[in-house]
Amino acid sequence: MKDFLQKVNSYIKEAFGASKYLFDGITVTFDHLKRRPVTVQYPYEKLIPSERYRGRIHYEFDKCIACEVCVRVCPINLPVVDWVMNKETKKKELRNYSIDFGACIFCGNCVEYCPTNCLSMTEEYELATFDRHNLNYDNVALGRLPTNVTSDPTVQSLKQLTYLPKGVMDPHEVPASDPRVGKLPEEVLDWMVSSNSKEELPLGNSK
Ligand code: SF4
Ligand code: SF4
Structure with a gap:
């Protein structure tokens, strides 16, 4: 009986340990869900290499x-x-x-x-x-x-992102329902000019 209780005790401890590791892993996963993607759409987007990068x-x-x-x-x-x-x-x-x-x-x-x-x-x-x-x-x-x-014309400067709604720095953050989505900056500008209604579409805010 004593052996049996010890076995049950150690089994419960192992089960708790395993669930703790599982919980830690899931916490890391959920933590990363809140972060922005670190990948870029090369060659259309490029990262600037670090200062001590050893290139050509x-x-x-x-x-x-x-x-x-x-x-x-x-x-x-x-x-x-x-x-x-x-x-x-x-x-x-x-x-x-x-x-x-x-x-x-x-x-x-x-x-x-x-x-x-x-x-x-x-x-x-x-x-x-x-x-x-x-x-x-x-x-x-x-x-x-x-x-x-x-x-480098393929590297987008912040200046080129001014067509995004106010406060948005990442095109991925624009809701899919926004009429700007899928348009080039020039097309967005043309569309804003043609709409010619600052009340309906204030510059920098599509809502
Ligand atoms: S030529 Fe290339 S491999 Fe040779 S020393 Fe210079 S960096 Fe290193
Ligand atoms: S040969 Fe020229 S490049 Fe090579 S170490 Fe001498 S000075 Fe530098």
Whole structure:
């Protein structure tokens, strides 16, 4: 009888423990239901990479002294520094510099150790191409500045969201019954102008 009671006791304890874990899990689920989605509709929406994001490398030809430190610190000796020795000046003359982003692991070692800081990591991550040979960037391609996020037409600025009802920052928060839903900002503007009734549709409030 005593054994039986102990077994019942331990069973009840385990059942309570399991329900507690279940409740904790459900609490987390419900907590996330109240949050905004963290995904974006790429490529129509884009997130701005963090400040220390290690994207495509930028290179400044004029600052490079062809020391090849970047080659030695690279785990796969990737950068190609093409130089010739000028016998008159007894100095190296840089001809070309290239990095193959098809093989680069974006570790940032070359950027870290370059003595003249002519290498830097940009926030550019859109390097996809149909031909992998196009990923081999020469000094001209490496010298191109990354696209500024503020001039990227696919990134929506807050200014473009002014067509949303007052107090709404996220298009997903607009009720499906709202006549603005599914319209482009220009179309909403045209519709507001054509309605020409500020009493019926005050700017910034569709209700
Ligand atoms: S470490 Fe810097 S300066 Fe030296 S070769 Fe590489 S890029 Fe040029
Ligand atoms: S980021 Fe790393 S892998 Fe890429 S070239 Fe520089 S050192 Fe090499």
